[in-house]
Amino acid sequence: MDTVEKERQDQEKIEKWKERLTRAISEHDTFRANCAAWDAQYNSTRAVGSNIQASLPISDRDRVSQTTKDARQVVNLTFQLIESQIDVTVPKPNVEQCEFDDMDEQAETERNDMIEGMLTYMGDRPALERIVSENERITKKNSLCIYKVGYNPNFKAHKYIGTIETTNPHPVNVIPQPGVFKVKDMDYLFHIENRTIDYVCRIYGEEWRDLIDTDGTEHANIDDLSSTVADSTTDRKNNKVSVVECWYKDKDGDVCLLTWINDVIIRDIPKFFYKRDEQGNIIEFDEIEVKPYQITKTDELGNVTVEETNIAKVPAHVPKRFPFVIQYNVPKEKSYYGKADPDIIYDQQEAIKKVLSNHEERLMKGQTKIFVRKGSGLINKLNNSVTQILETDDPNGDIKVVDLKTPDQSLLEYFNVMEQAAKDALGVTEASQGRTDGGANLSGKALETLAANTAGRLGVKAFEKNIAFTELYQLYYDFILAFYDDRRPYRVDGKDGKPMYGYFDKSKLIKQDDAGEWYYPEYSIRISIDSGIPRDKRSIMDFANNSNKLDPVEYWMLADSVGVPMASAILKREQEKESMQQQTATQGSHPVDQYYASLTPEQQQEFQALSQEQQIEIVNRAMGGDINA
Numbered sequence: 001m002d003t004v005e006k007e008r009q010d011q012e013k014i015e016k017w018k019e020r021l022t023r024a025i026s027e028h029d030t031f032r033a034n035c036a037a038w039d040a041q042y043n044s045t046r047a048v049g050s051n052i053q054a055s056l057p058i059s060d061r062d063r064v065s066q067t068t069k070d071a072r073q074v075v076n077l078t079f080q081l082i083e084s085q086i087d088v089t090v091p092k093p094n095v096e097q098c099e100f101d102d103m104d105e106q107a108e109t110e111r112n113d114m115i116e117g118m119l120t121y122m123g124d125r126p127a128l129e130r131i132v133s134e135n136e137r138i139t140k141k142n143s144l145c146i147y148k149v150g151y152n153p154n155f156k157a158h159k160y161i162g163t164i165e166t167t168n169p170h171p172v173n174v175i176p177q178p179g180v181f182k183v184k185d186m187d188y189l190f191h192i193e194n195r196t197i198d199y200v201c202r203i204y205g206e207e208w209r210d211l212i213d214t215d216g217t218e219h220a221n222i223d224d225l226s227s228t229v230a231d232s233t234t235d236r237k238n239n240k241v242s243v244v245e246c247w248y249k250d251k252d253g254d255v256c257l258l259t260w261i262n263d264v265i266i267r268d269i270p271k272f273f274y275k276r277d278e279q280g281n282i283i284e285f286d287e288i289e290v291k292p293y294q295i296t297k298t299d300e301l302g303n304v305t306v307e308e309t310n311i312a313k314v315p316a317h318v319p320k321r322f323p324f325v326i327q328y329n330v331p332k333e334k335s336y337y338g339k340a341d342p343d344i345i346y347d348q349q350e351a352i353k354k355v356l357s358n359h360e361e362r363l364m365k366g367q368t369k370i371f372v373r374k375g376s377g378l379i380n381k382l383n384n385s386v387t388q389i390l391e392t393d394d395p396n397g398d399i400k401v402v403d404l405k406t407p408d409q410s411l412l413e414y415f416n417v418m419e420q421a422a423k424d425a426l427g428v429t430e431a432s433q434g435r436t437d438g439g440a441n442l443s444g445k446a447l448e449t450l451a452a453n454t455a456g457r458l459g460v461k462a463f464e465k466n467i468a469f470t471e472l473y474q475l476y477y478d479f480i481l482a483f484y485d486d487r488r489p490y491r492v493d494g495k496d497g498k499p500m501y502g503y504f505d506k507s508k509l510i511k512q513d514d515a516g517e518w519y520y521p522e523y524s525i526r527i528s529i530d531s532g533i534p535r536d537k538r539s540i541m542d543f544a545n546n547s548n549k550l551d552p553v554e555y556w557m558l559a560d561s562v563g564v565p566m567a568s569a570i571l572k573r574e575q576e577k578e579s580m581q582q583q584t585a586t587q588g589s590h591p592v593d594q595y596y597a598s599l600t601p602e603q604q605q606e607f608q609a610l611s612q613e614q615q616i617e618i619v620n621r622a623m624g625g626d627i628n629a
Contacts, residue, residue, distance in 0.1 A: 196241075
């Protein structure tokens, strides 16, 4: 009976959440359709107007006829302008204390450096760099991108188990709560991925194979932007199923997770981020070994006892937010979704396709007309593939060829107007694309100013990226406090470009308040203002090669700091060469010049004000000889 009752409760629960998912998907489908249109526009679709997506604006003529032909060729302005804005740099975190103990300044600095070093190390991982490269294009194409943070307890290293992982689900696969615009304000949201049955069994357990093996894919079209019908035939052949994650908050505001496949609940974990023991009971305190300290206790009779212990009981940290971070391209008010670049320049891209295709057709067919006399029967014998034949009553002779071509610069002018309109809308200039305006003769300083102005215009999107990474690093810190109980190594770049190594240790992080209670201190995490400065070795050496202000010693000192092979040996040789040149110059100079070079700037001014005889007399006394000899 208990089993039957549990099955009934599970069925009621999954039906309730499936109903909410259906309503959420119905509103989310409009966004998915737009993503399909924007993706096609980015990938040089030849479809024009209504052939792309009926919800996008088209002209009245095209709407009535519905016979708009595909473009003959595409000048892909969308791809060009999006790729010109790609910035694959990973913003660096800057950690600051919210409270500072002047009596223990060294420990405070150590805590700060430890947290910042660990977060920087997590931001420098190749997996995150790959995600940033993908999300840069997803954001600009689809108006937003998503970072999802999770903890993998099955990861095993030599000295520790478990690791924090970051993924980037496509915005189409994450379905928000209808009517709520910010993730932090949502009561629930859904994440759907189509996975193979082998993958599901590897992650969730082999015991689920028999329950899900015969079912098809419930949301087959989630991976195909162009699909309009949920056809599960293809994914059934590929042995795939839809894994639906429902993230929701309970009455206490704690994050819970319900995961199902078709009608089978494979994971139902209330208060998902809480630590649990082997019996599944919630662990409320972290026990951390520290230096011995005293605990004062008072019983019911008022007797006071003092105990000494080296185990600190700290309230376990529990993340309170959904593990999803949204980065917007251009935010849009009163909407969960943002503004996509293809949507902004849609009109210009469509106009260019139509006009260029029409002009190309005119060039292909030509403007040469052939006139034939009626009744001659020649109209059916001439080839009409390139030219146009007009039948007249009585041209001079049976056949007459007339060239109607006239010079026309309007096409080029129209194209330039549409291209400039698209660039103005996105804030992209020639300088940002690595090109100069062919009609303008600009100096190097003018080009630098133009590039700086462009960077300021595009800085709005960079600001959105910094906001997203601020939230991402804050989420990382939540997960570090919650799950990294053992020491974790990290490596960061030092001030001289050489690696620095350290460990994140929670025992060094905890502090005691005035009542003797242990707690995890709060830290403010933001993005460094210099995050846009290139820090890779190639960029640094390019700067050195293009700079005319570095002498050989300074150049090879910089090369040695970034680890250029054999740079240290060349630096030593350059330093020895410079030292020999200085010695030779000093030995061959006049004694008065040698004495003058040893003076301070103030003394040099006083020395120059003296007459030559006075200068010689001073130098003679200083050097103990007759310099005239």
